[in-house]
Amino acid sequence: MLDLIKVFHQVVESGSFSQAAQALNMAPSSVARNIDNLEALIQTTLFKRSTRQLILTEEGSYFYKQSGKLVEDADILLAEMRGARDTPQGMLRISVFESFGNLCLAPIIPEFLQMYPDVQVDLDLDNKLVDLHSDNVDLAIRIGVPQDSGLKARKLLENRTLLTASPCYLNQHAVITQPDDLHGHNCLLISQERQRNHWYFNKGKSNRKVSVKGNFISKGGSPLLTAALKDCGVLLLSEWMVKPYLESKALVGILPDWTVNHWEDGSGEIFAIYKSAQYPKPHIRAFLDFLVKKLGQI
Incomplete structure (x- = not known):
């Protein structure tokens, strides 16, 4: 019965017989047959089935919740018995x-x-x-x-973020001594699906919300990093991405006394x-x- 319950849990978690079959390396027909056998065993209909979706019945939801502990306890017991062999x-x-x-x-x-x-x-x-x-x-x-x-x-x-730019970019543009100076700079932006982008600065009791603009927006950081290395603009990106380039001096830190994030509640x-x-x-x-x-x- 435990094997049938595990198949049932996989179907619930996957959302369909076909997805569960893929996860379990079984044929969809075998998964369906296991569910039929479990329903016959406990004399309860677990799913409302249609060609479009698979929905748990009220009894199915209750059985899923109550049987979860049974499955976890069985996995723990098996793991303990296997010990180092597992x-x-x-x-x-x-x-x-x-x-x-x-x-x-x-x-x-x-x-x-x-x-x-x-x-x-x-x-x-x-x-x-x-x-x-x-x-x-x-x-x-x-x-x-x-x-x-x-x-x-x-x-x-x-996920600490750092403000950087290439030495060439900084040499060719106005000096940045405070957050508001970014208004005059091309900032490389992470796409946040909103009309305006802001960077949030903090130093001690001072907090600044700075509206930033730029000509390059990306959902991923890698294209923006490449652009910064090619002198395209000011970059706000995670330390784990920019650290090697700071060490090689391909990028230079900006406003190091400030903590700066993409979001008001931090990175x-x-x-x-x-x-x-x-x-x-x-x-x-x-x-x-x-x-x-x-x-x-x-």
Whole structure:
């Protein structure tokens, strides 16, 4: 019965038989047959089925909630019994925003795979938010904690942002000595889907909200970084992106006495987000531990 309940949970989390079948490496017909068998066993209709959507019945919602603890307890017990024999293995599907994936994840994944040769990594670099359930993703890396209470988050990194520009750009334009001086500069902007962009400055008890304009807008930071290196304008970007170029002096820090962010409540922190479970699968747990260790060195 436990195997049937696990299939049921995967269908609920995936939102369809076909998505659940993909996650479970089963045929959709087998998934449907498992649900039929479970409904017959507990003599309850769990889903309202139609060609367009799959909706839990009231009894199905209750069964999903109550059986969740049973599934988690079973996973914990199995993990305890397996002990050290339960080594990381299998497919690990990761979704990460483009710039962080390219700069911070891609260089360290080969080391992880050398440590755990039975793990396969499927890395998706995309700036759109994914649904870990319906998109069949094991781990997502995003700025800020998830709004979905059914997910867990593990902090990976502070996301401090720095104001920079190339020496050539600064030599050819007016000196920036205070935040309001940015009104006369071309600022490279992260797309925020609003009419006006603002950068928020803080120094001690002083707070400034500065309206900024520029001729280059991007949802990802990498194109803006390239533009700044080619003397295109003033850049506000995460420290982990610009640090190598500050060290090489390809970029120069601006207004270092001020803390500056894209949002009024700060730049947030970077989290690894994964499905709620008291005992994550070994390959997910291993990758989380690996990330925390490696990113702590940045």
